[in-house]
Structure formats: C-alpha cells, structure tokens
Amino acid sequence: MNHLSSETFRENARAALADVHLRGALKNATSLFGERRRVAAASLPNWEDLRSEARAIKDEVLSHLDKYLEEFVRTAESRGAKIHWARDAAEANTIICRLSAERKASVIVKSKSMTTEETHLNTALEAAGMQVVETDLGEYIIQLADEPPSHIIAPAIHKTRGQVAELFTSELGTPPTDDIAQLTSTARATLRDRFAAADVGISGVNFAIAETGTIVIVENEGNIRLTTSLPRLHIAVMGIEKVIPRFADLDVFLKLLPRSGTGQRLTTYQSFITGTKRHATDEGPEELHILLLDNGRSRMLAHPVTRQSLACIRCGACLNACPVYQQIGGHAYGSVYPGPIGAVITPQLMGLEKASQLPYASSLCGACREVCPVKIDIPRLLLHLRGEISERKGSARERLAFKLWARVMMSPVLYKMSSVAGRVLQRVVPISKAWTSGRDLRPIEPRSFHELWSDE
C-alpha cells in the first residue's frame, strides 16, 4: 500500500493543496457535514448538557479503566463471548490470523473499523493467504484503490464519482457509468457474493457496555448486520477505551454520535450484540470473539490532558470543522487518524518522533473543541504535545531563539534595544520568505507605543 507518512507531512500537505479535485471534494464534504451537524445539534435544546454528561461518563471510565474493562470481560464471557487481549498491533493481527486459520477461513468480510486500519490487519490476513473484503462502500472503494481512508466517517470522500467509476471498471470489469445509484448497486451485488461465502466476519465496536457485556455497532448501510449475522465466526475488534459503564449510558451517546458525525438523529441500524446465541439452531454466528487492543492507549492515561484523547467516539466532527483539514484532507496526515484528533493521537500511538510535525500543523483556532461531542480540549492537547516535543527533540536553534526571546522580554532595556535593532535590521535582513511569499509585512513602527506614551 502506498501510504503517505506522517514524517513527510509538509510535503504531503503541499501536494494536497495543489490537488484541485481534492480541494473541491473537501470543501463540499466538510461544509455539508458541518452544516448538518450544526442543525442537528441545534435541534436539541440540551445539547450542551449532553456533551457534559458524555464527558463525565468518559472521565469516570478512563480514570478507572482497569475496573471497567474487567467488568466488561466478566459480563461478556458470562454470555459466551471469548475475550482476547492484544498489547500491540502485531499481537492483534497474530490473534486474528490464528483464529481465522484455525477455522480454515478463506473468505473474510469486514465492516468499517478504524482500529483494524490502525493495526494494518488486512495486510496481515492477506499475507496469511486469506481473502479479506471490506464491505462498507467507502472502505470497499479505497480497498480497490489500495489507498488509506481520508476521513473517519466517509473514507472515500476524496474520490469523485468519475474516479470511482474508473476504479470499478478496471477492478470489476463493469461498464463505465457515472450514475451513483448504479455504482452502489454494482458494489452491493459484488459484495453479496462475499457475504454469502464468508467464513469470518470482522467488525469494529462503537461502545462496549461493562454492565451487560454488550457491544454496540452503528451504521447506515447494513453491511455490519450482514458481517455480524452470516459468518460462523464474528470477531469484534475494539480499542480498550471503547468501554462505557451502563446500558442506559447509551442514550447520551446515541444522541451525540450520529448528530455529530452525519447530522442524523440516528443512523439506520444499531446492533446490540450480547454474547453468543442461546441455541445452536438460532440465527447468528456460532462464536463471538472480542479483541481488546492497547497499542499505546494505556500510556495516554498518564496525564489528564492526554487521557482525554481516549474519550473520542470517532464521530469525525473535528475534521469537518478544522480549517487545516478542510484544505489538505486526510491523507496528508499520513495516519489512519487524520484531522485534529489524528494530530493528537497519532504522535501518542506511533511515537512523537514519527509524527512530530502534526501537533504544529494547527492554528489553534479551537473550532474542533467547539464541536467535539465529548468536549476534548484538542488545542490544549496540541500545546501539551508541542511542549513534549520541544523538550525531547526540539530544534536547538529554536530553543536558543526562545531563550533569547525570554531574556529580551524580561528586561525593558533589552526589549527597547531589540525594537531599535529591529527597525534597523528590517532594512537589511531579508524577512522570512515564509511570510512574504504571499503576504506583505507591516514595517516596524518608527516609534513604539512605549515611546509615544513617554512623549505625552
């Protein structure tokens, strides 16, 4: 897979800015999603209270995560689910490959799961000789295109219908058509074969209820219901942060998630799955395996500012609101998780060194914080990460510059001298091209306000 890397973020962003089609698609998508979210939120007079409550529930869980996970495991196991723990991506993939191989699986259907993208599960399954098919339409499209998702909710948002049509023609041999209904119908027909033949269904999890051992998965297309009803084995993959305490807590989250993600009151389907079927002859899978993935999440618990990263319910609202994401799209971030939330969790999951540019690629405008249904203070998180990065791997030149800056700012004499020096130097030292390539720069005032005041 030709994935962009977070380490080349600057180049990625430049390329994205030059892509006229992409920018058009992003503008449409983000403004449409943004407007729908706004309307949906405004339709609930107690929206702010809901956000507060959701955040309070998440804070409660995260500050006692071990306890709630253990409760979830107990209740889920008591209903017949098998639980697996994976410390990292490799372990998760190994477990899932083993489970599939043990059951001699050859066809695996998958529904959308960011967590499995994070672990690059499909690559591992294919390497093990198994055929994996993404069944969410957007994911199916990017799977055919061999690209990563560019948005948390709508993974193929960067593709025009023409591009999708070309893709279907070259990969599936279907006659070229621009008709979206026709394209959808093609995907449906092709994928139905796979559903019918599938030995294993792999899904994500939106919420895992500690009280009842239930996993809850939401969707619009119906592929999750098919993935989790037809195959004999259902594997549900979840980050350890997905657990919430009580079944009744779902009310708050089901009000916030669909509205924040797509502006819907409810997505078409919610599946509440609790363990395995009661009788062998009942419909549904014979086995349910739930995989709990850490992969760096437990580390984020170490500080209240980073711990809130784990409150994320993956709605994508922050992406749509972000002026940076709106211009460059998801691929530029070089991570499965793009946008504001991606800028804060990618460095934490992958390591600061691997994604050190991301926390700086923000104007700190705060639009993300405003729309986040669980009130994650992303700007504060970005600043926290900038602090960590400057401490651990900051540029020596920049550190020196700020040391000098502090000296100047702490001394009125130095401050005055520097403004005098600035007035002279601005005539000879070329001002940063980074500014002047697109913008004029105001000259330093011939007399500072300090001096004008003294004149009075």
Place this chain on the structure above:
Amino acid sequence: MNNEARQEILSSIRTHLAASAPFDARESPVNHAVVLSAQPVASNLIDLFKENLEAVDGHCIVAHGDAEIAEALTQIISALQKTKLRAQRIAISDAPELERLMYMTDLEIEELGIAPNASDIFRFDVGITTGQAAIAETGTLVLDSAHERHRLVSLVPPVHIAIVDASTIYATVGETLSMLKIGKELSPAVTFITGPSRTADIELTLTIGVHGPQELYVIINQSPRCT
C-alpha cells in the same frame, strides 16, 4: 484468553493512572453539569412514529386488526409486483401470525419461505417480520432476536415489511433501552432499524438501498379495542 497480555495491559493501565494522580490534583474541577432535561411528552405516539419514519424514507401504514393488516400486505406486495423488485418470493419469520396473515391475503406468489436459512435467504424478494417494539421520537423499529427468528429475513431481501403492535411504541430511545433490560437478560441480538439502508459514501450523494433493504414498510397494528 491470553493471560500474559491481559496482565500486562491491566498493569500498564494501573501504572499510568497512578502516574497521573499528581496532575489530576492540579486540574481545576470542571463543572460537568448533569442535568438531563425532561423529555417532551408525546401526545400521539403513532403519529410521531409515522412522521419520523417517513422523514427517513420509510413507509408507515396504520391498520386495525388482522383483516386490515392483510389488506395492507396485499396492497404493498401487489404494488411491488409491478416493479422490478418483483415481490414473488416472500420470506416470513417464524412469528405464528405471519403465516396466517399471508393466507388471508390471497396473493399470487411464487414461493413462501418460513425463516429461510443463510444459504436460501438470498433468493427472496421480500421479508416480513413482526417487531418487538418501536420508538416514536426517531421512527425506529426494534427487533429482539430472542423473540423471533427474523435476523436474516429483516436484512437480506431488498424489501422489509414489519408489523408492530401500537401498544409497544415507546416515546423515546431512553425508555426503550430501559425496557430492553428490565427484569431480564439482554437478548444476544437486538437491532434498531430506522428506515431503509443508505449511504453517502460517493460524493456525499444520498443513495437509498445498499446492503440492507431498500424499502421498509412498518404496519402499525392499532387494535380496535384501544384508542
């Protein structure tokens, strides 16, 4: 369950939470006001349900008793028979009243399947089930797998018709969630269905009918004895 991984992860969680304690103490307490305002009381749940289901491209018919339900089924299916959705092979769940209702309709069809299994279900054009409950504020149908064998019948055929008793319409999602749990264990599979399946994954253009049914009909049975 892989114990070593479990131990390590739980231990990592505990260690990092402990490390957070001094910083937690410094955070100014955030006032997470927990005041959930009272839900508006719906006057007519049937009307509200119908309005909300139709808003998401579902169809809602109110019927009073078996004769009217059978009539509704006749109308729906014969209309569909004139379209490319065919409606000739009808699958019904194992709810006992459905077979009876189908015979009352006198429809001409090619096949009637009762709770077909996974290898057969794909050839059916229409799936008919009952619903265990409905939610007025969202236009949602609630299927509880413990009560009926309708998981595949409600999902695979391109048309889904569900019959719901008016007395099982709840005002809100919150109430419904409570009901699902009260006095009993949750069923292995409960499904909320709000309209036909949809996607906007290509250019954000809404398309109805993807993997799940493209048509959803909910017949509300308002028994003549109740108002």
Place this chain on the structure above:
Amino acid sequence: MKVSLFVTCLVDQLWTSIGVSSVEVLRRVGCEVEFDRRQTCCAQPAYNTGYLKEARQVAQRFISIFEESKADAIVSPSGSCTAMVHHYPQLFAGDNEWLPRARAVAAKTHELSSFLIRVLKVEDVGASWEGRLTWHDACHGLRDLNLKSEPRTLIRNVRGAEFVELEHADACCGFGGTFSVKYPEISLAILDQKIDAIERAGVNAVVSGDASCLMQIGGRLSRKGSKVRVMHLAELLGHR
C-alpha cells in the same frame, strides 16, 4: 474607573495606532488610563510553541508588574493576549506561590470590547466612520472569551458605518502564530477563504479585535492590491 493598559508587544512594535486609539476610547468613556512602561509580552509565542519554561518566566514578569497596579482593571486590545493571561492559572497549576497570583491578575484582565460592554456597560462610545464594513471573529476572542455580540453591538453604534455580516465570520484567518510561518502554504490556503468572503461582502473595511489577524488579512489584501482596508476595533471606535 482606573484602567491599566496592557498594550501587547505586537501593537507596541507594529501597530501603535491601536494602542493610541484604545487609550482615546477608554478616556472618552471616563476611564483614567495608566501605562506601566515595564511591560513587554504576555508570553503567548513561547506558550504556543511549547516552550513552557520560557513562557513561565515571561508570564511571571507580567504578573509581577501588573499585580502592583492599583487600577480597577487591566485592559488589552487583543483577544489572544487576554486569553493567554486567562491561561496563566493553568500555566502555574500546582505552584503554591504563583498560582494565586496568576489567578488574581487573570481575573482583572479584560479585552477591550468585553470591558466596555460587560464591565462598563457602555455600548456607544461616540464614534463615527463612513463606509461599509464587516467583522472577523478572531478565534481566541470568540472561543476563549466568548466575544460575539459585544464587538457587533459596539460597531452597530458607530454613526455612519454600514455593517454587513461576513460569511463564515468565525472561520479562522490562518495566522495561528508560528503556524503562519511553519506551514505558510496551509496558512495562505486558509487565509484565501477568508479573503474570498471579504471580497464577496463588498466592504470598504474589515474590522477585528486582534492585530495578528489583521496583519494576516491585511498583508494578503495589500499583496493582492485590494482596496479593502483592515482596521482594529479600537481604531474604529476611536474614530470621530
């Protein structure tokens, strides 16, 4: 009412008329204005770039200077600088000596429009300005200080000024401090959305409460040869 002016390093060095107008407006509404010449910066540049140690040093200096003031309020013509001062308690969390001092100074610090409307309850400062203008909501003022209606109320009372609401007035201008030079292409792409909206609004001037946004927007407008000028709220309110 005695006010201590926190003019901000940006205004001091690059846009003194904002400071001059702020003093003019405050005096016009009856305030006595003092200016502590020891002041330099609120530490925002260091804080935003992740240099917390240096940010604390400079913030301590700010606190030491301004806590000595006998004025009733510290007023600043900058939403972002005011928001920075309001973040001082967070910067000194856990510090038994500096936290209470940070809290005290933060509680007394107000942005200009907020001070006029919320503290002095003044909506009309007797200003006049002829022409069509619009308002850009600077991010920190909007989201950290909740300034939305306050500037608009003040502008609507400027005699002769025709106010039009800007499309996406609350969209970021793309400045973001060092972001504007670390990622200039992205900064410009975001900026151009704002510029397009301003051009569509058909105004003579765009007004905002933060000199940084005005530098960003003004710098691009002038590069494009636009006749639209940028103006700080203080300059508008100071105009007669």
